[in-house]
Amino acid sequence: MIGSNGRTLGAVAVASLLAGCSATHIDEATKDDYVKYAWVVMGDGGKPVARAATTYGTCPVITVDGGDTRMTLRAAAGTPAQRTTASAAADSKPSAFPLNVCEAAVAADAKEAHVGSRALPLPKAAPQRIVILADTGCRLKKADNAWQSCNDADAWPLAQIAATAAKLRPDLVMHIGDYHYRENACPSDIAGCKDSPWGYGWDTWEADLFKPAAPLLAAAPWIVVRGNHEECARAGQGWFRLLDTQAYSAKRTCDDPANDAAANYTAPYAVPLGSDTQVIVFDSAKAGKAALATNDPQFLTYQDEFRTVAQLAGKAKTTSLFVNHHPILGYAPIAGGAPAGGNAALLSVMQQLNATAYYPAGVSLAIHGHVHDFQAISFASNHPATFVSGNGGDNLDVALPDPFPANLPPAPGVTVDRITHGNTFGFMLMERAGSGWTYKAYTKTGTLMATCALANNRLNCDKAGFLAG
Template identity: 45%
Template sequence: MKLLKIALSLIALSALAASAQAETAYVVLGEGRTAEARVITHADHCPDITIDGRTRQMQARALPATEPLRPTQSKPELSKPSVFNVLTCEAPLPAGTRSASIGRQRLPVRKRRLDRLVVIGDTGCRLKAADDAWQACDDPKAYPFAQVARAVAAWRPDAIIHVGDYNYRENPCPADQTGCKGSPWGYGWDTWNADFFTPGAPMLKAAPLILARGNHENCSRAGQGWWRFLDPRPLELHRDCNDPVYDATGDYSQPYAVDFGGGAQIAVMDLSHAGGAPIASNDPRFADYTDTYDRVDAMTKQARFTFAVDHYPFLAVSADEKTHAIVAGNKALASSFGARNPRLMPEGVDVLLSGHVHLWEQVSFAKDFPSQFVAGFSGTQEDIVPLPAKVPAGLEPVPGAAIAHFSSWIDGFGFMTLERIRSDRWRAEVHDGQGRVVNVCHIVGRTSTCDKAVVKRLDR
């Protein structure tokens, strides 16, 4: 009988340990120096968190639920409800927190100064019927986000900036596509877990997150999961993307600035619903985005150096997939931010960080404009049209934006790092999926230059 009791106790402890391991824990950074611990769990209650030796229970952010139907982007007839069979919990981490843990798992607490930063973006596995795009999610070479996440963790960053687009598995994998056979799809927890939380686990343990929202996370797509899992602000009724009537509310948030310490910061903008067409002055987005400009302008007065991050590039060069024409800029952002300032960004914004274009890119201008970096190359199926070594003569994202320096990498996956030299000087490195440096860039104020114009993949 005694041996039976011991055996049962061991089984119970094993089950408890397995349950604890099944929890997904991470830290998101919010306005100023605020930070919040998050846990996603299959348990029926939130776990305890220990912060600097004091233990208390985390609070529920979102309860398990099957949410109303949101049609997938490319095949509405294949749509299904979003099943969130998990509990999301949260707990604020006070400024100056030295240690935090949930069970045996230590959390990556925020440092006073953030000097070593990783930039990633567009990390999900692309399954989209409208484009006949069936990325081989089961092939680590075709979908290498897990390897990228391991390399990111090995670099030991102070924080990780994600420029948006986490959830890409929008349609069921066809029977003749063996590389993605059996993949989850849609916008529920199973897809979020497969596309972001499981492959991204190493980096979630390594550093806190600064998260921008991509167009794949707007309300008509994976916005429900965005609000449940990633947005640093409170989850509120009508901002949860569950009811299409309130999509205008759920699709936009005011910007906030994360303080890096030492006079530097990053302004995080939610422009995920911008699109690419000009925005009319009577469109609700016009008022939202001009308000964003005003708020970011005010934020820049509080720091000596400002990065700004959103998903859509303001000033990048890209290739039209159908015509292969080389184009630049974004008409939606030019029409709305341009109404405030023909240079699009306040003078105090030094560097723009974006994604959306599935490659890495750097653009710097002769005068008046911030540098633009694009880091949409961390897992999602790459763009098929390479950019030229030199941009066409006269190509400008907006009138007056004369391109002085340009560099790109399309033939490989990876991540970008930013390392502070001093408040207005940063070293940027482009890493491939194994962490090898393939290009080095130098940021001085609003100007940036890179050692190489076009980078080829190392293993080809």
């Protein structure tokens, strides 16, 4: 056998080398120089999937409970041909992904896992603390003349939020969509976003999510929910390579607009939180703002998906939390006007299936993002309590009015009992308390703003009205 220096290796040296070939610490593909990020997402049924982004041509080795396995290639490095995007052609460019994305299924009861020197966070059978956040990227959007100061940690505080939340030692993280916002090039005369990457390739995904959220990606596995910024004409290509939990295939890449009708939708699935609670994940990435006609293809797709939600929510002796990006029984603040109600497209489908109940039986709580504030809403009518947690980094919305207007339902047939709200950057923590859960709202620095307890679909929060930052 010939060594790299051209000299013959001795028998002892050969034996030593062969004995160590499977060890991850000497595997060339597994060196930290090549593996840039490693993380874990939770799939259907709570199955953890380990992912790694690497510049090496071969996938790294993952070591799980002492056993080594070569990760499999999910998406090869490359630059797909330019596709139509939400921006004008002059403000778009091909999405470059210079890293291979590799993955490996991990047993739900695994005790430890490593990719090189990186310890991967693994799920617990009965998680106790779950961080919730959404709408975390930095907005660069020419159509809105919106140029957030991505270079200013106060103006775009995701790194601070991630560090603060990681210190709470969560067992899981739920991101409720909109990871990516850097769509267009920062103008040369705006210092706050000077030299920021833009477009939909890896450089923007790294800047908007992987680098600032690194402490939280290392702290716990993530339940990932798709937002409208991850639909195919926007950051869908990165979504499918990096975060989506289903198998990667040519028709589910967003590379070819001819496949968008399928790739913009994902069947609902459930992730258990112990034996008594589950999260039902719903992909509303392509939901528009207007009610849908019953013969609209989108109506029919969502109708089938809400029927699946009903089946999942019918699980006996299980509390079901429904999570999707667009608020259904929440509010969107409007400067100088009355707040708008929930998403009309989704409500039109839900009303056909469940009249003014909207949700199927079994759903006790709904959690959303999309609106860039915090809302905790309890209803006097028989509707699931609702949280909006869209204050994770992108430009905040104006505050909801306080006192909140009476007799302003988010949808017909719904009666609000009380609402607690605020438009300060922050996140939520869902924490097990006996047989139930408490829900806490924190600022970006970790100051507790409100604590809510859920009982019989009703939220009891220790503060009603506006929450000061």
